Amino acid sequence: MDLYENKSSKEKIKRDASVNDRIPDGLFLACPYCGAQMYNKQLGEFRVCANCGYGFRLQARERVSLLTDSFEEMDADIQMTNPEFPGYAEKLARAQSQTELGESVLTGLATIQQQKVALGVMDSYFMMGSLGSMTGEKITRLFEYATSHRLPVVLFTASGGARMQEGIQSLMQMAKVSAAVAQHQEAGLLYLVVLTDPTTGGVTASFAMQGDITLAEPHALVGFAGARVIESTIHEKLPKDFQRVETLLENGFVDQIVPRESLAPMIAKIVKLHTSLEE
Amino acid sequence: MSADILNSLKIFKRELTPAQVVKKSREDRFMAREIIDGIFTDFVELHGDRLSGDDMSVIGGIAALNGQPVTIIVIDKGTDIHDKLSKRNGSPEPWGYRKAQRLMQQAERFHRPIITFINTPGAFPGKEAEAQGQGEAIAKSILESMKLTVPMIAIVYGEGGSGGALALATANQVWMFQNATYSILSPEGFASILWKDSKRSDEAAAVMGLTAKDLFEKDIIEYIVPESHNHPRVFNLIRKRLDDEIKALNQLTPSELVKQRRARFRAF
Ligand SMILES: [Zn+2]
Numbered sequence: 254m255d256l257y258e259n260k261s262s263k264e265k266i267k268r269d270a271s272v273n274d275r276i277p278d279g280l281f282l283a284c285p286y287c288g289a290q291m292y293n294k295q296l297g298e299f300r301v302c303a304n305c306g307y308g309f310r311l312q313a314r315e316r317v318s319l320l321t322d323s324f325e326e327m328d329a330d331i332q333m334t335n336p337e338f339p340g341y342a343e344k345l346a347r348a349q350s351q352t353e354l355g356e357s358v359l360t361g362l363a364t365i366q367q368q369k370v371a372l373g374v375m376d377s378y379f380m381m382g383s384l385g386s387m388t389g390e391k392i393t394r395l396f397e398y399a400t401s402h403r404l405p406v407v408l409f410t411a412s413g414g415a416r417m418q419e420g421i422q423s424l425m426q427m428a429k430v431s432a433a434v435a436q437h438q439e440a441g442l443l444y445l446v447v448l449t450d451p452t453t454g455g456v457t458a459s460f461a462m463q464g465d466i467t468l469a470e471p472h473a474l475v476g477f478a479g480a481r482v483i484e485s486t487i488h489e490k491l492p493k494d495f496q497r498v499e500t501l502l503e504n505g506f507v508d509q510i511v512p513r514e515s516l517a518p519m520i521a522k523i524v525k526l527h528t529s530l531e532e
Numbered sequence: 533m534s535a536d537i538l539n540s541l542k543i544f545k546r547e548l549t550p551a552q553v554v555k556k557s558r559e560d561r562f563m564a565r566e567i568i569d570g571i572f573t574d575f576v577e578l579h580g581d582r583l584s585g586d587d588m589s590v591i592g593g594i595a596a597l598n599g600q601p602v603t604i605i606v607i608d609k610g611t612d613i614h615d616k617l618s619k620r621n622g623s624p625e626p627w628g629y630r631k632a633q634r635l636m637q638q639a640e641r642f643h644r645p646i647i648t649f650i651n652t653p654g655a656f657p658g659k660e661a662e663a664q665g666q667g668e669a670i671a672k673s674i675l676e677s678m679k680l681t682v683p684m685i686a687i688v689y690g691e692g693g694s695g696g697a698l699a700l701a702t703a704n705q706v707w708m709f710q711n712a713t714y715s716i717l718s719p720e721g722f723a724s725i726l727w728k729d730s731k732r733s734d735e736a737a738a739v740m741g742l743t744a745k746d747l748f749e750k751d752i753i754e755y756i757v758p759e760s761h762n763h764p765r766v767f768n769l770i771r772k773r774l775d776d777e778i779k780a781l782n783q784l785t786p787s788e789l790v791k792q793r794r795a796r797f798r799a800f
Contacts, residue, residue, distance in 0.1 A: 338739070339739075386800065389800075393798070415694070415716045415717065417716065417717065417722060417725055417726050418726075419716075420715065420716050420740050420741055420742075421714065421715060421716055421741065421742070421747065421750070421752055422800060423716050424694065424695070424698055424715075424716045425752070425797060425800035426800065427674060427695060427698060428674055428678075428698060428702045428797040428800075429797045429798055429800050431671070431674045431675050431678050431702070431797075432678045432793075432794035432797050432798060433798075434675060434678075435675055435678040435679050435794070436794070439679075454695075455694075455695055455716075457667035457671070458655075458666070458667045458670035458671050458674075458695040458699075459670070459671050459674055459675075459695070460671070461667070461671070462665070462667050462668040462671035462672070463671050463672070463675050475667075476662050476667065477655065477657075477661075477662060477666040477667035477670070477695075478655075478657030478658075478661070478662065478666065479657075482657045483657045483658060483659060483662065486656075486657050486658065487658055487659055489659065491659065495659070495662065496662060500663075504663055504664070504665065505665075506665050506668055
């Protein structure tokens, strides 16, 4: 059997195993979207609800191992050096050890079904995927790298919004990343966004909504303002699928909703359609 | 002078606390229409986003600054209670940001500098706003601002609330009125998210670093507009400074202007 094992698939198995270590197969779970109950094991490799197709939240490293054939991490060592706000340093340290990431996004050079892309994956387990200045820095560098190496950018968004502990610096990241997106656009390169559950606040109000093509995972929650804030502002209950990507698709803000297991071939297909014959 | 008088002078001259600045920033110190008429001449208001509607909380149009044509975009909180309600206290809808985008594109076409005046608690958190893509509207305003080849100066004159303010503040320079604020979230929201207690907003204001002075020290803004009860004096000062800074920015080539704006935000 060893004969057929290459390095990347070995790594894949190891990573999945470590995730399964944390969530036992026999654990009974309820789908956060449809409420159907199932054993953890039933979610399968892609961790998708068998009843409604909702994709359970993934850690960035899990996502990368499911999606890519090869992945070379960039800027792994970038992280906050001076978390001044009270309690922030502890929160960061906890998030870092839980996710094995320095910040709320994992970036690198990836191959997805033979297509070379600059890949960014946000991690909602890292302080709710909030947009810190080093999150912004990593995404900005990803775009800058992609621009200078003429690569498409594929970005999986997952974020609760701003990083409160960083105040105005967090807000400025929306503009900083947008400048890098503009530069990448002007170079004639493709920016593909995949909206995953949940994508809200400042990330929605910047690079999540700046893609040339916007895909989404089934039933992902995507919006700007929080549902509770809206309800208390307009004194009205919101309908069930408010801010679900099916509604965004209907309203014209998403190109396609793609089941998790079909994302890799879909991304590869789109990237290939953006590769000119001369290249 | 007696100690009493010295003391009262000290109190009078003492700086406001951040919580006091927050309160002041929300008062009707300077009104949108007053700013337009006080600084510019020949204002022609232009309505609508050409897609879905006209958001009255975003006033836009063309005017002359010391004789030079400019495009101005001003967030208006409204005057009386009825007006404020209809403008949601200066919280733009997506079609307000799309109106701003249309006017920015128009300014680009006619090589007019753009000046924005910001006073908003944030983009409106409404049902229709979400359905019409509030996030996309702000995202696009920011992205398109990053590509403008004309000078752009943004001035926060009251509240600069979050992405709803940033949408109009991706500029070559950002200024703030002396008693304005600019922040990631309101102090109430900040306190309720971080401490689960919105009543600790004064404490939040103190740690958020949202006053003009704080933000100037952190190089988030370039200039603090001194306030006075003598409004014509304030407007004369702004007109003069805008004129000077736009003249200086006009010395740059279009691509240098874009570069400068992007570099300004790359530094964060
Ligand atoms: Zn389900």
